[in-house]
Amino acid sequence: MAAKKRKFSEDYVKFGFTFIEKGELQLPQCVISMNVLSNDSMRPNRLGRHLKQQYPSLVLKTKEFFSSKAESLKRLRLDKSGSYPTASFEIAFMVAKQKKPHTIDQELIMKN
Numbered sequence: 001m002a003a004k005k006r007k008f009s010e011d012y013v014k015f016g017f018t019f020i021e022k023g024e025l026q027l028p029q030c031v032i033s034m035n036v037l038s039n040d041s042m043r044p045n046r047l048g049r050h051l052k053q054q055y056p057s058l059v060l061k062t063k064e065f066f067s068s069k070a071e072s073l074k075r076l077r078l079d080k081s082g083s084y085p086t087a088s089f090e091i092a093f094m095v096a097k098q099k100k101p102h103t104i105d106q107e108l109i110m111k112n
C-alpha cells in the first residue's frame with residue numbers, strides 16, 4: 001500500500017511549520033518545538049491542530065512571525081551542515097579518540 005506523498009505548501013507556514021527533506025519525502029517540522037512530524041501529518045488540519053493544542057497563545061500570530069522563525073531554523077541547519085570542515089574535524093577527532101591502538105602507535109613513534 002503506497003501512501004500518498006504529501007508536499008509542503010508555503011501556506012503551512014501560517015501553522016508554524018516548515019519542512020525537512022528525508023529522501024523523497026518532505027516532513028513537516030514545527031518551527032517552535034522543532035519536532036518533525038510524519039509525512040502523513042502534512043495537511044492543514046493536522047498542522048493547525050498542533051499549533052492550537054501546543055501553543056494556544058500563538059494561534060493569532062501572523063504568518064510573518066512563523067516565517068521568521070522558519071528562517072532562523074533554516075540558518076541553524078545550514079550552520080550545522082554548512083560548516084563542513086569543522087564537522088569532519090569533529091568526526092575525525094572522535095574516531096581518533098576511539099582508536100586506542102593509533103594512540104599507542106604514536107607513542108611508540110615518539111619514543112623511537
Ligand SMILES: [Zn+2]
Pocket residue numbers: 030031032033034035050054
Ligand atoms: Zn511544535
